[in-house]
Amino acid sequence: MKKIVILTGAGMSAESGISTFRGGGGLWDEYPVEQVATPEGYRANPELVLGFYNKRRRQLLDVVPNRGHELVAQLEKDFEVTVVTQNVDNLHERAGSTNVIHLHGELMKVCSSLEPNNMEYVETLSPDNLDVRLGDLAADGSQKRPFIVWFGESVPLMEDAISSLRGVDAFVIIGTSLNVYPAAGLLNYVPAGVPVYLIDPNEVSVSRRDVTVIRKGASEGMQQLIDDYLFLLK
Numbered sequence: 434m435k436k437i438v439i440l441t442g443a444g445m446s447a448e449s450g451i452s453t454f455r456g457g458g459g460l461w462d463e464y465p466v467e468q469v470a471t472p473e474g475y476r477a478n479p480e481l482v483l484g485f486y487n488k489r490r491r492q493l494l495d496v497v498p499n500r501g502h503e504l505v506a507q508l509e510k511d512f513e514v515t516v517v518t519q520n521v522d523n524l525h526e527r528a529g530s531t532n533v534i535h536l537h538g539e540l541m542k543v544c545s546s547l548e549p550n551n552m553e554y555v556e557t558l559s560p561d562n563l564d565v566r567l568g569d570l571a572a573d574g575s576q577k578r579p580f581i582v583w584f585g586e587s588v589p590l591m592e593d594a595i596s597s598l599r600g601v602d603a604f605v606i607i608g609t610s611l612n613v614y615p616a617a618g619l620l621n622y623v624p625a626g627v628p629v630y631l632i633d634p635n636e637v638s639v640s641r642r643d644v645t646v647i648r649k650g651a652s653e654g655m656q657q658l659i660d661d662y663l664f665l666l667k
């Protein structure tokens with residue numbers, strides 16, 4: 434089977450009703466990023482940060498995967514697929530994707546405040562017990578915190594994302610402004626000669642190489658990618 438790696442960002446989930454981060458009405462307009470998505474913000478006001486992610490977790494229960502997520506999942510019938518996502522929602526998995534690398538963590542998981550990347554202390558929350566409160570402790574006795582990679586923190590799964598590109602036959606980028614590194618740099622590891630497709634309704638600047646741009650939303654764009662390009666690759 435041919436191998437496809439798909440890098441997704443907030444735009445992938447926009448049609449499910451989850452806000453993107455940047456651009457008009459983006460999440461970072463409403464919530465200062467340095468308060469809710471940095472270790473310094475967490476140290477300064479852990480209650481505010483826990484509350485922000487509690488709210489986002491509750492919102493995740495109210496939304497469902499969109500056609501774009503479904504089409505990505507269906508590619509597994511014909512291709513070996515790795516989804517590398519910057520999204521912390523679980524909509525790829527809920528649509529049926531089985532091989533998802535969450536570069537920026539997972540909203541439904543919590544971890545230790547002392548050792549956020551120690552998987553021994555990572556727990557998955559259940560839909561009927563979504564909230565994390567001050568005083569809730571991880572197995573190492575530290576405050577439970579969201580299993581989210583904040584700005585300034587390392588991105589341990591970047592190595593796995595880079596490894597997934599070995600022998601790749603096509604690379605697809607969906608719904609990311611490519612502002613945040615190292616995720617945005619994944620494109621630089623795609624071997625020369627491998628076709629790259631980018632699905633986004635807005636202009637995204639991409640350096641370095643030839644990219645076939647599909648200027649559409651995730652659902653329509655995925656359909657066009659399959660109809661016009663991927664059927665040739667099978």
Ligand code: APR
Nearest residue numbers: 442443444447453454455519608609610611613635650651
């Ligand atoms: N379909 C596809 N793409 C869309 C859609 C849609 N329906 N609507 C908007 N977009 C595009 C926007 O044009 C933009 O290019 O989605 C992209 C969203 O960009 P950002 O909001 O910057 O989100 P993202 O690139 O995922 O952000 C990266 O930044 O704050 C951090 O950790 C956070 O993972 C996030 C990272």
